[in-house]
Amino acid sequence: MRILVTGGAGFIGSTFVRRRLRSTGDSIVVLDALTYAGNITNLAEVEEDATLRARFRFVRGDIADAAVVRSLIGEIDAVVNFAAESHVDRSILEADAFLRTGVIGVHVLLDAVRAASATRVDRPIRFVQVSTDEVYGAVDVGASVETDPLVPRSPYAAAKAAGDLLVGAYHVTHGTDVVITRGANTYGPHQHPEKLIPLFITNAIDDLPVPIYGDGLQERDWLYVDDHADAVGFVLDRGQSGQAYNVPGGGPVTNREVTRAILATVGKPWSLARSVPDRPGHDRRYAMDGSKIEHLGWHAKVAWDAGLPATIAWFVANRDWWARVRSGEWNDYYERQYGRRLADSVPA
Numbered sequence: 124m125r126i127l128v129t130g131g132a133g134f135i136g137s138t139f140v141r142r143r144l145r146s147t148g149d150s151i152v153v154l155d156a157l158t159y160a161g162n163i164t165n166l167a168e169v170e171e172d173a174t175l176r177a178r179f180r181f182v183r184g185d186i187a188d189a190a191v192v193r194s195l196i197g198e199i200d201a202v203v204n205f206a207a208e209s210h211v212d213r214s215i216l217e218a219d220a221f222l223r224t225g226v227i228g229v230h231v232l233l234d235a236v237r238a239a240s241a242t243r244v245d246r247p248i249r250f251v252q253v254s255t256d257e258v259y260g261a262v263d264v265g266a267s268v269e270t271d272p273l274v275p276r277s278p279y280a281a282a283k284a285a286g287d288l289l290v291g292a293y294h295v296t297h298g299t300d301v302v303i304t305r306g307a308n309t310y311g312p313h314q315h316p317e318k319l320i321p322l323f324i325t326n327a328i329d330d331l332p333v334p335i336y337g338d339g340l341q342e343r344d345w346l347y348v349d350d351h352a353d354a355v356g357f358v359l360d361r362g363q364s365g366q367a368y369n370v371p372g373g374g375p376v377t378n379r380e381v382t383r384a385i386l387a388t389v390g391k392p393w394s395l396a397r398s399v400p401d402r403p404g405h406d407r408r409y410a411m412d413g414s415k416i417e418h419l420g421w422h423a424k425v426a427w428d429a430g431l432p433a434t435i436a437w438f439v440a441n442r443d444w445w446a447r448v449r450s451g452e453w454n455d456y457y458e459r460q461y462g463r464r465l466a467d468s469v470p471a
Contacts, residue, residue, distance in 0.1 A: 126143070131142060260274035268414075384431055
């Protein structure tokens with residue numbers, strides 16, 4: 124298969140690229156704008172392996188640039204769209220980039236897929252939209268299923284939900300071959316340190332305060348990045364056109380429990396944990412029912428108790444990687460997001 128992977132230099136996208144090239148004979152073109160969250164070093168493993176490199180090409184570009192997308196789509200069998208601005212905190216500070224990538228970019232990709240598929244005599248191009256559990260909004264009880272209404276509560280989640288709706292509309296209106304995956308909160312090596320788990324790990328390593336929003340009892344279902352990437356590939360290969368598939372993790376864990384586990388593993392005191400004013404509209408709980416993808420034949424393999432220590436070990440061993448990321452623009456973002464909050468913080 125010839126696959127165009129958008130956002131393929133990002134956290135989950137690069138994991139998909141590395142694992143897909145190693146496990147199949149597919150060839151992959153990565154399209155990535157290399158914004159702050161895209162990191163070309165995430166693909167170094169591919170570039171340094173002659174066998175993998177022969178089936179790989181990198182193109183720097185924006186998925187919202189129709190000319191760039193059209194130039195790549197002609198010889199492609201599938202598009203897997205990981206491209207997204209993905210951090211809720213940043214979407215609250217400034218939403219424009221989220222709408223450009225999550226809505227306009229998705230539209231540009233879908234339109235290119237629709238046009239190119241119309242010229243195919245064998246089979247249409249398959250489009251995989253990589254989405255998130257956050258499109259369902261807060262789930263007070265039970266677990267979300269794929270047919271539940273989308274009730275996003277942050278600009279990030281709203282942009283992702285809009286993208287999902289566009290994908291569904293193209294399937295109904297144009298017959299475009301589409302599938303959607305909705306992954307749980309994902310963690311693992313190579314994750315940008317703005318996200319909760321790598322932020323808390325890297326802060327703890329450097330004996331910096333660990334900022335817990337509110338009481339820290341928000342619940343998330345954590346999914347290891349290798350499992351997430353493999354689930355996307357599984358749905359690409361076996362998913363039914365027009366369908367969405369939830370990709371859950373191993374069960375709910377509170378942010379407070381995450382913090383305690385990180386500090387204990389790194390060997391740092393609980394006194395680093397600080398309770399800071401909560402962010403606006405913070406969803407209290409996410410939970411998804413994974414029956415649909417499990418009936419298809421997929422299930423998560425990496426348990427939380429194994430995935431978190433492996434993630435911490437990677438960040439401990441790769442200071443050079445995250446120290447480069449936590450510089451320049453990072454300092455301005457961190458001050459805007461946490462400066463006042465930490466000034467007003469109290470012991471957790």
